[in-house]
Amino acid sequence: MAETNSLLNCRRGNPTGGSNPPLSAKYYFLELINSAVQNHSLYLLPVMEEFYSLQGEGTHTGKPAYFLRIGGCEVGCHFCDVKESWDVHKHTLTSVDEISRRVIANPSKAVVVTGGEPMLYNLDYLCETLNNNNIKLFLETSGSEHISGKWDWICVSPKRKHPPHKKILQQANELKVVICNVPDFVWAEENAKFVNGNCELLLQPEWNNREIIIPLIVEYILQNPKWKISLQSHKYMDIP
Numbered sequence: 026m027a028e029t030n031s032l033l034n035c036r037r038g039n040p041t042g043g044s045n046p047p048l049s050a051k052y053y054f055l056e057l058i059n060s061a062v063q064n065h066s067l068y069l070l071p072v073m074e075e076f077y078s079l080q081g082e083g084t085h086t087g088k089p090a091y092f093l094r095i096g097g098c099e100v101g102c103h104f105c106d107v108k109e110s111w112d113v114h115k116h117t118l119t120s121v122d123e124i125s126r127r128v129i130a131n132p133s134k135a136v137v138v139t140g141g142e143p144m145l146y147n148l149d150y151l152c153e154t155l156n157n158n159n160i161k162l163f164l165e166t167s168g169s170e171h172i173s174g175k176w177d178w179i180c181v182s183p184k185r186k187h188p189p190h191k192k193i194l195q196q197a198n199e200l201k202v203v204i205c206n207v208p209d210f211v212w213a214e215e216n217a218k219f220v221n222g223n224c225e226l227l228l229q230p231e232w233n234n235r236e237i238i239i240p241l242i243v244e245y246i247l248q249n250p251k252w253k254i255s256l257q258s259h260k261y262m263d264i265p
């Protein structure tokens with residue numbers, strides 16, 4: 026582990042000054058912790074929850090995986106179903122080594138890292154540790170922050186309020202666009218222009234309006250067969 030890495034893998038700013046952009050107030054206290062703790066073998070992440078379940082949505086629907094939900098997100102989607110993840114202050118700082126031990130022990134040997142926006146943090150060390158233990162790594166990101174870590178699968182779910190970096194769209198294995206209304210189909214196509222030729226293209230109905238949106242998606246896919254539908258099957262099954 027490089028000594029120069031931040032203790033807590035926050036990507037926002039530099040508490041000691043320098044050329045990095047200024048911290049948002051929201052993340053400032055985390056960098057204070059970084060500065061205060063001298064043991065650089067301890068890496069921390071604000072973990073909202075961890076659980077073992079089935080992947081409910083996207084290309085890998087139905088497969089078991091360990092889920093790691095990291096707190097903190099500044100995108101602010103109105104349809105977000107994990108708004109409690111947004112405030113990073115509310116989540117327990119947990120060592121990456123401790124997290125890794127639990128992930129490695131899970132029978133599926135797969136982890137889905139989600140949020141919040143997990144790419145607010147540098148996850149190089151987490152990924153390296155898990156890769157070394159033959160864990161398959163799945164990332165779910167809005168693409169609004171640069172990618173750190175080495176991933177087996179990158180799902181980008183682009184959000185209008187903070188559009189994804191084009192470079193991240195090119196890296197995506199899966200583009201999963203939440204559809205809330207008719208203009209979102211245009212938004213989906215705008216993002217699809219930038220993905221690579223092997224990327225899975227998925228349209229997912231916003232849960233609260235699914236009864237209206239699902240028929241629109243079905244009709245759209247029949248006319249535009251490069252797309253597939255993604256349903257939040259975990260909500261139908263009432264599992265986490």
Ligand code: SF4
Nearest residue numbers: 098100101102105141
């Ligand atoms: S990017 Fe994801 S976690 Fe953040 S507000 Fe939007 S849906 Fe919620």
